[in-house]
Amino acid sequence: MMGERMDSFIHYASLFLFAAGSFFVITGALGLLRFPDFYTRMHASGVTDTLGADLILWGMILQADGDWLLIAKLLIIMLFLMFTSPVSTHSIAHAAWVGGLNPLLGKDLKHSDIAPDRDETKSAPEAQSADGQHEGGTE
Amino acid sequence: MIMYVAATIAVIVAIVIALARAILGPSLYDRVLAGNAVGTKTILLLGLMGFLTGRPEFLDIALLYALMNFIATIAILKFFGYRTMSPQMRDISSRLRNGHNDGGADG
Amino acid sequence: MVKFLISIAGRFIVLSLALMVIWLLLSGYFDKTTLLVFGVFSALLCAWLTLHMGILDDDSVPLSVMPGIFFYWLWLFIEIGKSNFIVAMQVWSPKMSLSPQMIRVKAHQISDSGKATYANSITLTPGTVSVDLLGEDILIHALTEDLADVSAIEDMGRKVCRVESTMHPNLKTKAKEGGGA
Incomplete structure (x- = not known):
């Protein structure tokens, strides 16, 4: 009797986790489409990477039926996503920043022509922007 | 079963939206970001497909895809940052482009 | 110097053991002798490569895991x-x-x-x-x-x-x- 109750609890909990995870995955994708410029879209893709993926993976863990090899694999995927998604987000953002893409700033979303605190002296790829790096920055 | 189908459909819809962003652009970095987002969703899709078809071996593929997605993003950015895959080659290729290759082409 | 060598050896052992555990978890084979031997071999090879590349330091293998x-x-x-x-x-x-x-x-x-x-x-x-x-x-x-x-x-x-x-x-x-x- 007890086991049956537990089973239905796990079932409904994973149902909820799948629903919430799907919601956040869609939210991230929609933000990627709706937000006005590259730097704001970056935040939207973070929603999918963190909460959306984690909730769906937790739902799968509850559905794994106690098969601990599956649970270990899912946990490794989750841990790996947690470590790599900020690194790749940061490196895309840094590449855009060094490549001369200026963010929209302030409430009225004005294009700042020269971004604040940009370090002109360092960064090797900056020197390259003279010969054909501009397709990213001008549009 | 129905929840796997629902979650799979949600992930596929999200992939389509992210692909729209990859096509619309406008900048190179938007496309790379959208590609990275599609990769993350593909990991989820692979796991869900494994559960949907009752073949959890798909999780191994999902794990491998998680590794490759990260490396692919870094490699693409490195390529567009330096215009070559190895930064050491940069000096050589720029010298060749500027015609300063000290007669190396003759030998 | 001796202390440095001991810490390197400690890191080598910790990394090898961690790699073996990951190999076991991901493969799921616990009783096939040939596969286990190859698993141990590949873990040791990876640890040796890490040592050879000179990236076996406190950033890659932290020895103290803190709560x-x-x-x-x-x-x-x-x-x-x-x-x-x-x-x-x-x-x-x-x-x-x-x-x-x-x-x-x-x-x-x-x-x-x-x-x-x-x-x-x-x-x-x-x-x-x-x-x-x-x-x-x-x-x-x-x-x-x-x-x-x-x-x-x-x-x-x-x-x-x-x-x-x-x-x-x-x-x-x-x-x-x-x-x-």
């Missing part, structure tokens, strides 16, 4: 959940009220791994992304004015400093004077 970092992760999960809701609300509201900001915060962490943990934690919470690391400063792009909360971000930095000081006790004094600012 503090698990509490920090738990706290970080809650923060991620909270800021996810703010960003999700912006996505679904018909009229977005974004006001992106660029802010700078100081990173007082001593070790490179501490700085990386701080920058990655900032990026991992949606709404703030670390764009550049200029010496001691981290340049952050934030989605709205509420999310560009310098005091909350510096609070996170102090937590990272505290975890770091339990990890590297010999750096403790410097971490303290940096973390208090």
